[in-house]
Amino acid sequence: MKRLIAIVEDEPAIRDNYAAAFTREGYVVRAYGNRAEAMAAFNARLPDLAVIDISLEDEPEGGFELCRQLRALSAELPIIFLTARDSELDAVSGLRLGADDFLTKDLSLAHLIARVNALFRRVDALRKPPGEETQMVRRGPLVLDGERMRVEWDGTVVLLSLTEFWIVHALARHPGHVKNRQQLMDAANVVLDDNTITSHIKRIRRKFQSIDPAFDALQTVYGMGYRWVE
Amino acid sequence: MSLRLKLLLLGLATLVLPWDGIRYAREMEAALRESERHALQAVSETIAASLQGRMDLLYRNADESGPAGTGADDLTPLVLTASPYIDGYPDDWPRDRRAWRYFGAPPHRFGILTGIHDRMLYVLLEADDPNPVFDAPGANPLDSSALGDRIWIGYEDPQGIQQQVFLALTGAGPIIARRIEAGEYGEETAIEDPRVVGALQPQPGGYDVEIAMPLSMVGRQFGVLVDNRDQRGANPLSYGTLRSTDLHTLGRLIVASPSLTPYLAQFMQPGMRLSVSTPGGAVLAQSDELAVPGLLAAQPGVLTQFYRRFVDRRGEPQFIASGAPIFDAGHHALIGKLEVTQAANRFEGLRDRALTRMLDLTLVTSAIAVIVTFAFAARLAVRLSRLRRASESALTREGLVTQFPETAVPDELGDVARSFSRLLGRLNEYTGYLRSLAGKLAHEIRTPLTIVRSSLENLESEEVPSAARQYLERARQGSERLNAILVAMGAATRVEEAIGNAERARFDLTPVVASAVSAYGVAFPERRFATELPPEPLEIDGAPDLIVQLLDKLIDNAVDFSPPGATITVRLRREPTAAVLEVDNPGPPLVPEARGRLFESLWQSRSGSDSRPHFGLGLYIVRLIAEYHRGAVAAADLPTGEGARFGVWLPLADLPLLPNYNEKVKLESV
Numbered sequence: 010m011k012r013l014i015a016i017v018e019d020e021p022a023i024r025d026n027y028a029a030a031f032t033r034e035g036y037v038v039r040a041y042g043n044r045a046e047a048m049a050a051f052n053a054r055l056p057d058l059a060v061i062d063i064s065l066e067d068e069p070e071g072g073f074e075l076c077r078q079l080r081a082l083s084a085e086l087p088i089i090f091l092t093a094r095d096s097e098l099d100a101v102s103g104l105r106l107g108a109d110d111f112l113t114k115d116l117s118l119a120h121l122i123a124r125v126n127a128l129f130r131r132v133d134a135l136r137k138p139p140g141e142e143t144q145m146v147r148r149g150p151l152v153l154d155g156e157r158m159r160v161e162w163d164g165t166v167v168l169l170s171l172t173e174f175w176i177v178h179a180l181a182r183h184p185g186h187v188k189n190r191q192q193l194m195d196a197a198n199v200v201l202d203d204n205t206i207t208s209h210i211k212r213i214r215r216k217f218q219s220i221d222p223a224f225d226a227l228q229t230v231y232g233m234g235y236r237w238v239e
Numbered sequence: 240m241s242l243r244l245k246l247l248l249l250g251l252a253t254l255v256l257p258w259d260g261i262r263y264a265r266e267m268e269a270a271l272r273e274s275e276r277h278a279l280q281a282v283s284e285t286i287a288a289s290l291q292g293r294m295d296l297l298y299r300n301a302d303e304s305g306p307a308g309t310g311a312d313d314l315t316p317l318v319l320t321a322s323p324y325i326d327g328y329p330d331d332w333p334r335d336r337r338a339w340r341y342f343g344a345p346p347h348r349f350g351i352l353t354g355i356h357d358r359m360l361y362v363l364l365e366a367d368d369p370n371p372v373f374d375a376p377g378a379n380p381l382d383s384s385a386l387g388d389r390i391w392i393g394y395e396d397p398q399g400i401q402q403q404v405f406l407a408l409t410g411a412g413p414i415i416a417r418r419i420e421a422g423e424y425g426e427e428t429a430i431e432d433p434r435v436v437g438a439l440q441p442q443p444g445g446y447d448v449e450i451a452m453p454l455s456m457v458g459r460q461f462g463v464l465v466d467n468r469d470q471r472g473a474n475p476l477s478y479g480t481l482r483s484t485d486l487h488t489l490g491r492l493i494v495a496s497p498s499l500t501p502y503l504a505q506f507m508q509p510g511m512r513l514s515v516s517t518p519g520g521a522v523l524a525q526s527d528e529l530a531v532p533g534l535l536a537a538q539p540g541v542l543t544q545f546y547r548r549f550v551d552r553r554g555e556p557q558f559i560a561s562g563a564p565i566f567d568a569g570h571h572a573l574i575g576k577l578e579v580t581q582a583a584n585r586f587e588g589l590r591d592r593a594l595t596r597m598l599d600l601t602l603v604t605s606a607i608a609v610i611v612t613f614a615f616a617a618r619l620a621v622r623l624s625r626l627r628r629a630s631e632s633a634l635t636r637e638g639l640v641t642q643f644p645e646t647a648v649p650d651e652l653g654d655v656a657r658s659f660s661r662l663l664g665r666l667n668e669y670t671g672y673l674r675s676l677a678g679k680l681a682h683e684i685r686t687p688l689t690i691v692r693s694s695l696e697n698l699e700s701e702e703v704p705s706a707a708r709q710y711l712e713r714a715r716q717g718s719e720r721l722n723a724i725l726v727a728m729g730a731a732t733r734v735e736e737a738i739g740n741a742e743r744a745r746f747d748l749t750p751v752v753a754s755a756v757s758a759y760g761v762a763f764p765e766r767r768f769a770t771e772l773p774p775e776p777l778e779i780d781g782a783p784d785l786i787v788q789l790l791d792k793l794i795d796n797a798v799d800f801s802p803p804g805a806t807i808t809v810r811l812r813r814e815p816t817a818a819v820l821e822v823d824n825p826g827p828p829l830v831p832e833a834r835g836r837l838f839e840s841l842w843q844s845r846s847g848s849d850s851r852p853h854f855g856l857g858l859y860i861v862r863l864i865a866e867y868h869r870g871a872v873a874a875a876d877l878p879t880g881e882g883a884r885f886g887v888w889l890p891l892a893d894l895p896l897l898p899n900y901n902e903k904v905k906l907e908s909v
């Protein structure tokens with residue numbers, strides 16, 4: 010069965026281009042221009058994944074509201090935020106809205122499709138019964154499940170976005186090794202500028218610190234990058 | 240010339256007021272003097288009229304035929320102010336030579352000066368006689384064979400009888416006066432006359448004799464004769480105002496009536512002199528109170544004397560005089576002359592008081608005007624310079640508008656200040672608009688760019704003729720560059736946002752800089768990096784991420800302006816209140832127009848093309864981050880002149896920030 014992707018984007022040209030790309034990849038795409046339209050459709054039928062632009066027509070943060078409503082309908086539906094501004098990345102700090110990833114519109118279509126595929130993989134992995142833990146990475150209190158893209162700290166699940174997951178994954182696999190920003194971007198399969206990486210790192214720290222205030226495993230090596238310290 | 244000076248000069252222009260006052264005082268004084276003169280003339284004419292025909296009042300002997308023509312032998316005594324001491328020395332006589340009368344001819348000549356004072360008649364003789372012959376001591380003065388030089392005094396006594404007294408010269412000292420009396424048998428004896436006192440003093444080429452006698456002895460006529468002998472007993476050479484044959488008087492003694500002086504006194508006023516003289520000009524009587532200070536005159540004060548120096552004209556006569564002739568009863572003949580002299584400054588006190596008051600008033604007015612003008616000028620200058628300072632500092636070099644002082648003063652200057660304020664307000668809005676333009680522009684362009692890029696990516700998946708592929712590739716490259724430009728344009732905005740979200744923490748600057756610099760070698764393999772770090776920790780309050788970004792931008796800048804292979808030095812040092820981070824790069828010195836503008840948004844001195852987009856934001860970001868840390872930035876040429884140094888001052892943690900910290904840093908470093 011083909012998966013249904015909903016795209017909520019007020020700019021028709023971008024919407025149509027994204028729709029075309031996803032269609033080409035074999036997804037069924039439904040595109041909506043505003044929140045009301047999208048909500049009406051979601052109430053009728055939930056998509057398998059939603060790509061939502063944060064600013065929608067006359068609502069500068071309509072995407073957040075839509076995300077909240079959508080999460081109310083389904084707790085497991087994968088949601089990707091598309092942002093035009095880096096500043097919005099900080100506005101959605103934490104997974105309080107329940108989004109699974111944040112991507113800027115600078116991202117190429119190929120990358121976007123790769124992220125969507127990865128998300129579907131994560132959803133699939135979560136649905137599978139826990140089998141052999143070959144993909145498991147354990148570093149002290151940290152447990153990384155590469156299969157399900159799940160992170161635990163001291164036994165508590167840390168809700169990381171996909172980008173954040175890959176950043177933590179890349180760092181924690183080789184503790185003590187400094188990864189520069191480019192390496193992190195490659196690992197997360199995104200093209201982001203330095204500031205965006207910094208934003209992600211900060212958000213990751215905050216998420217871990219919300220569980221363990223003494224968290225200090227993710228360190229900055231100024232001028233070089235970041236490293237995971239056990 | 241400053242405004243203050245100009246207005247001061249304007250104020251000084253009121254000094255024309257006292258100057259006018261002085262001129263006015265002068266003219267008033269001239270008028271006063273003129274009227275005084277007129278009044279004096281009237282007074283003198285009145286007194287002269289009262290004396291008309293009053294021979295009895297004028298002259299001692301009113302029944303005289305009249306003094307109309309003073310004869311050659313008439314003597315008019317001076318009115319002496321004091322009685323001379325009879326010692327033969329003429330030093331207590333008036334020095335005026337005009338009153339002298341001379342008789343005889345040189346070398347045998349004598350001059351005679353007569354004077355009266357206090358009802359005494361005084362005679363001073365000045366005889367030219369190279370060979371005075373004195374009587375032999377103890378000789379009979381009437382022994383004709385022993386006769387020496389004689390002085391005869393002849394006079395008509397009040398009864399009209401001719402009398403004579405002679406003085407035989409006996410050497411220096413008192414001379415005895417004698418009169419000759421005929422005895423019962425016709426013999427003559429010389430009898431001392433004690434009423435007449437004389438004294439002699441020899442002089443070079445002659446001798447002086449002083450004689451005094453009571454005026455009451457003398458009637459109308461009086462004369463003096465000198466018998467000059469070459470040797471004792473010789474025939475004398477006689478000359479004088481006595482007939483040599485019988486020693487009868489030839490001339491009159493013209494003396495004022497005793498009641499003239501009291502008469503004149505009734506007209507006297509202080510500071511006035513009344514004098515009556517004969518038609519010939521000899522003074523008969525004089526009532527003199529010129530020297531008496533005027534009733535109103537007081538010793539003028541220092542200020543008054545100072546004023547007077549401006550008002551008084553040089554050469555102004557100290558006295559005003561007026562004369563009037565005195566006629567006889569029939570108004571035919573002149574019988575005398577009256578002269579009235581008055582001190583010109585008789586009303587000096589009055590005048591001085593008026594002058595002082597007027598000048599005081601005008602000077603005080605002027606002074607007030609000057610002070611008020613100066614105060615006004617000073618206030619104006621202060622306000623103007625405040626306005627100037629405010630307008631100079633209103634715009635920072637970065638084009639930011641700082642606070643402009645509000646004023647509520649409802650005058651033109653206040654209007655100017657308010658217009659400035661409004662103007663700057665608008666400028667501020669415009670500057671703010673321009674500053675946010677890049678960020679807004681980047682954001683607005685991003686959406687259409689996303690359309691272009693996603694369209695191109697979709698197109699790549701389509702069947703495209705291979706000939707069209709290259710165009711597709713070029714379009715993709717173009718859009719990538721456009722994206723890079725957008726990222727660069729938004730950099731400052733992102734940094735501003737990052738600064739807004741940054742969390743301030745205390746950290747040691749040294750390891751942060753050290754680790755950052757160690758990474759640059761990898762990033763820029765064509766440059767070498769040297770560090771000069773302090774041994775001790777340098778703790779500041781701030782965000783290490785931002786500091787690294789700041790250093791990134793400084794290194795970017797240093798790399799751009801240095802040749803390949805150059806060594807870039809990163810130096811961290813401690814100043815009393817701040818940590819100083821310096822980046823030196825060899826290369827060209829700063830372009831002069833760059834000074835002070837380097838750290839502005841969108842300013843760059845770069846020329847030439849570069850694949851990387853430059854918006855001149857790098858150093859602007861440096862400044863933003865430095866200012867977030869309450870620090871300052873500066874750029875200067877290296878001392879060698881071959882390169883540039885960029886410095887960032889970051890206040891140390893826990894140190895009180897000097898209020899003028901930024902100013903100080905700028906002054907020291909640029």
